[in-house]
Amino acid sequence: MAGLLTGALAGLLAAAVALGVAQFMAGITGAGGEPVIAVGSAAIDLTPVPVKDFAIQHFGTHDKLVLLSGIVVVLAVFAAVTGVMATRRRTYGLAGLAVFAAIGAAAVLTRPVARPVDIAPTLVGVAAGALALMLLVGRTALGRTALGRTVPGRTATAPERGEAPVAQPATQTVARPGRRGFLLAAAGTAAVAAAGAGFGELLLRRFNVSSARAKLALPAPAISGPATPAAAQLPVPGISSFVTPNASFYRVDTALVLPQVSPDQWRLRVHGMVARELDITFEELLKRPLTEADITISCVSNQVGGPYVGNARWLGASLAALLREAGVRRGADQILSTSADGWTCGTPVETVLDGRNALLAVGMNGQPLPIAHGFPARMLVPGLYGYASATKWVVDLEITTFAAQRSYWAQRGYAVRGRIKTESRIDVPRPLQQVKAGRTAVAGVAWAPHRGIDRVEVRADNGAWHDAKLAAVPGLDTWRQWVWPWDATPGLHQLEVRATDGTGATQSSRRVPIFPNGATGWDSTTVTVT
Ligand SMILES: Nc1nc2c(c(=O)[nH]1)N[C@H]1C(S)=C(S)[C@@H](COP(=O)(O)O)O[C@H]1N2
Numbered sequence: 025m026a027g028l029l030t031g032a033l034a035g036l037l038a039a040a041v042a043l044g045v046a047q048f049m050a051g052i053t054g055a056g057g058e059p060v061i062a063v064g065s066a067a068i069d070l071t072p073v074p075v076k077d078f079a080i081q082h083f084g085t086h087d088k089l090v091l092l093s094g095i096v097v098v099l100a101v102f103a104a105v106t107g108v109m110a111t112r113r114r115t116y117g118l119a120g121l122a123v124f125a126a127i128g129a130a131a132v133l134t135r136p137v138a139r140p141v142d143i144a145p146t147l148v149g150v151a152a153g154a155l156a157l158m159l160l161v162g163r164t165a166l167g168r169t170a171l172g173r174t175v176p177g178r179t180a181t182a183p184e185r186g187e188a189p190v191a192q193p194a195t196q197t198v199a200r201p202g203r204r205g206f207l208l209a210a211a212g213t214a215a216v217a218a219a220g221a222g223f224g225e226l227l228l229r230r231f232n233v234s235s236a237r238a239k240l241a242l243p244a245p246a247i248s249g250p251a252t253p254a255a256a257q258l259p260v261p262g263i264s265s266f267v268t269p270n271a272s273f274y275r276v277d278t279a280l281v282l283p284q285v286s287p288d289q290w291r292l293r294v295h296g297m298v299a300r301e302l303d304i305t306f307e308e309l310l311k312r313p314l315t316e317a318d319i320t321i322s323c324v325s326n327q328v329g330g331p332y333v334g335n336a337r338w339l340g341a342s343l344a345a346l347l348r349e350a351g352v353r354r355g356a357d358q359i360l361s362t363s364a365d366g367w368t369c370g371t372p373v374e375t376v377l378d379g380r381n382a383l384l385a386v387g388m389n390g391q392p393l394p395i396a397h398g399f400p401a402r403m404l405v406p407g408l409y410g411y412a413s414a415t416k417w418v419v420d421l422e423i424t425t426f427a428a429q430r431s432y433w434a435q436r437g438y439a440v441r442g443r444i445k446t447e448s449r450i451d452v453p454r455p456l457q458q459v460k461a462g463r464t465a466v467a468g469v470a471w472a473p474h475r476g477i478d479r480v481e482v483r484a485d486n487g488a489w490h491d492a493k494l495a496a497v498p499g500l501d502t503w504r505q506w507v508w509p510w511d512a513t514p515g516l517h518q519l520e521v522r523a524t525d526g527t528g529a530t531q532s533s534r535r536v537p538i539f540p541n542g543a544t545g546w547d548s549t550t551v552t553v554t
């Protein structure tokens with residue numbers, strides 16, 4: 025039993041050394057080579073769509089933490105088993121480490137933006153882990169016997185260790201000095217693991233762009249958006265604020281660690297089916313006339329009534345002007361945009377060129393883009409789901425065709441053209457809220473970006489539909505608040521909402537899932553009136 029425990033501990037410590045040293049190496053070679061992050065990122069890319077939807081649904085923005093915790097648990101079990109095996113035979117331990125190395129290396133090297141040097145942290149880490157494992161196993165009671173077995177002709181007898189051969193029973197001679205040695209080795213390897221991880225973390229901080237972001241002063245807009253009408257915000261407690269603050273804006277992306285893209289190094293290449301290739305720096309981007317625009321964006325993974333939608337005042341350069349400068353060649357119908365971490369997005373050329381405020385955005389609600397929302401630059405195209413238009417950390421625009429290339433989510437079966445469906449959501453009363461009988465505000469938001477919201481209707485208990493009062497909006501690209509005064513009577517009630525967009529189309533009642541082009545159905549809330 026004690027042998028199993030020390031073996032398992034040896035395995036865990038060896039894995040910790042491997043990861044700590046790998047982290048230190050990544051601190052030297054730069055982000056991208058951390059094996060656990062790479063395995064996690066590979067897992068995200070390989071996750072089947074239904075599992076991804078389940079994770080977003082149940083873990084929300086914690087999905088990444090859940091994934092990393094899962095990987096660490098699997099890794100720990102594997103490491104403990106490897107340690108125990110190593111006490112039986114060293115080669116078993118080394119084989120376990122080799123599997124560990126192979127998975128890490130494969131994950132690191134298959135990342136879309138992998139550099140050859142990114143393999144170094146995994147290789148050096150595993151080598152250090154192997155040394156630690158041998159050191160520790162040699163100091164476990166079982167490991168000493170195993171040494172005897174694996175090296176024919178030699179036995180770990182007391183005289184070899186320079187001890188008196190006759191004074192003590194054999195078992196004790198093996199175990200006792202070994203225990204002290206093991207504890208020392210364990211403390212030493214734990215220290216190496218912690219130091220590696222700590223220094224690695226410190227070294228990686230030099231790539232952090234928070235201070236570059238803090239220093240950045242955005243130019244004033246050349247084209248200011250219309251002032252947000254005061255009447256865009258209804259005086260209803262609990263309703264979604266017309267402007268979603270940056271700190272509470274939903275975040276959805278495949279990035280396990282946030283890409284750190286320095287404005288000094290940022291460049292955007294525009295190429296493919298164009299008359300002239302463009303390659304612009306961030307300084308050049310800021311010199312272009314910047315437009316301010318209120319745009320609501322939404323995720324295709326938003327369930328009816330869900331939280332993955334937000335509205336902000338963005339600042340950015342015209343994407344249409346950029347494309348016209350490059351000269352889109354006849355036949356091109358897709359802008360395939362790529363982020364610094366290799367994620368791709370396919371946007372119809374015609375939506376960008378049809379006059380809407382498609383932006384290469386640098387500002388969000390009066391600040392440089394938060395790192396989580398794409399600093400230093402991202403795309404935005406009013407009316408399209410994020411996966412089809414809103415590339416964060418964007419660095420490359422390839423003008424191509426939908427026939428020739430598929431973007432990240434299109435490869436996984438999502439609709440190639442991601443037009444946001446007309447949606448509405450009840451914000452208040454909250455589900456299962458206790459409401460006092462009498463006049464009660466039923467209120468929320470509705471959105472059909474770039475088509476606008478013309479009508480919102482509410483009904484209680486499958487009764488007649490009532491027109492809600494609509495708030496003012498600065499344009500067609502934002503969501504719209506609505507409120508309906510309800511005469512609530514005691515009992516359990518169901519409230520439902522539906523919106524009609526600027527084209528006259530009413531939100532469909534048919535419940536369809538998120539996959540492949542967005543959920544539909546009416547949001548409903550059940551409340552108890554007392
Ligand atoms: N680089 C990158 N950009 C991305 C994504 C991503 O995974 N990587 N996800 C897209 C999706 S699916 C959505 S819904 C929006 C969300 O933008 P937000 O996180 O700023 O709200 O970003 C889009 N841009």
Ligand SMILES: [Mo]
Binds near residue numbers: 276323410411
């Ligand atoms: Mo999304």
